[in-house]
Amino acid sequence: MISKFSLFVEIGRVVVINYGEYINKTAVIIDVLDQNRALVAGPHNGVERHIINFKWINLTPLKVKIQRGARINTLIAAIKAADLENKVAALSAVKKINARVAKSNQTDFERFKANLIRRKLNKKVSGEVKKLVNIANRAAHKKAVAQKAAGHVKKTL
Helix, strand or coil: CCCCCCCCCCCCEEEEECCCCCCCCEEEEEEECCCCEEEEEECCCCEEEEEEEHHHEEEEEEECCCCCCCCHHHHHHHHHHCCHHHHHHCCHHHHHHHHHHHHHCCCHHHHHHHHHHHHHHHHHHHHHHHHHHHHHHHHHHHHHHHHHHHCCCCCCC
8 A cells, every 4th residue: 555645753854843932943853752742852953852742843854864862962963964954944844934934024114115016016917917818809809700701600599
């Protein structure tokens, strides 16, 4: 049987914490305690070694080669060997988090400028769409006129 899942909770799996004290930070699973909890640590970004519920984390495709219950110095060495910081920065989930944080930190004037840029872009796009619709309508009208002149239009009652 082929599994539809590709990411599994396993020792060394890099996770993004989505709830609690360390929200939006990455950590590594050090040990799986039971069906609901794991021991995680993220010494590269300030996440202390602690137990966390699986509902509070998102799995990433990244994995670090460590043993079960690895100590912090071993974990730091494995993270450096795997060049984890650059790989984590390239993840789409982390990019979305960073974009959300940057947007929430905008000032009123920055939001106003972004709104002006968005409206200007929408105006250009809608103008191009109108042009394409007009061209299509003209072509359809010419085709209908040509068919009527040729006598191919059926009259409906």
